[in-house]
Amino acid sequence: MSETAEVILYYGPGSVASLTLMIVLEEHHQSSGREEKQQETQEAQPEEGGKIPVLKHGDVVIPQCLAACIYLEETFGGTKLIPDDDITSEALVLQRMFSAQSIGVGDTTICSYWADYDDEDDDDYGPEDVSHGLY
Incomplete structure (x- = not known):
């Protein structure tokens, strides 16, 4: 895919996944034609039921945030x-x-x-229970 093809991000305001892709686009110095139109999102990837975000780059359509992040990382220059x-x-x-x-x-x-x-229920747990983080 040519780096010169237009990048369009179909997004939803307030969506963490949409914001994630906006940040990644900025880090890779890509201005996006950002669209907030549900109808166009549905047409871009009907098999996903119009879910957002959707990244479109030329003929490539990626309806999944992390897949789109990896695609942008592999396709464009800018911050690694x-x-x-x-x-x-x-x-x-x-x-x-x-x-x-x-x-x-x-x-x-x-x-x-x-x-x-x-x-x-507070009495059931002591400080030693709180010290175990997620990772």
Whole structure:
């Protein structure tokens, strides 16, 4: 794909995935024709049901944020966001990208937890339980 083909990002305001792609586009010095039109998004990738974001570069249509990030990284110059000189560093960055994708998924679970939270449960946990982070 030619670097000169127009890059279009179909996005939704407030979407973390859309914002992610906007940042990656900026880091790779790509101005995007940004479109917020649901009809055009649906036409760009009907098999995905009009989900956003969608990156379009010439004939290439990518309806998935992380796939689009990797595509931009491999296609354009600018700031390297994924190291390619050390396979261990590259694997670590990719692992964190994929892990971070699910961070916002549990928001309703967290809200549900706090709605059912009982102060009496505080006695069940000590400081040693809190010291165990996610990673």
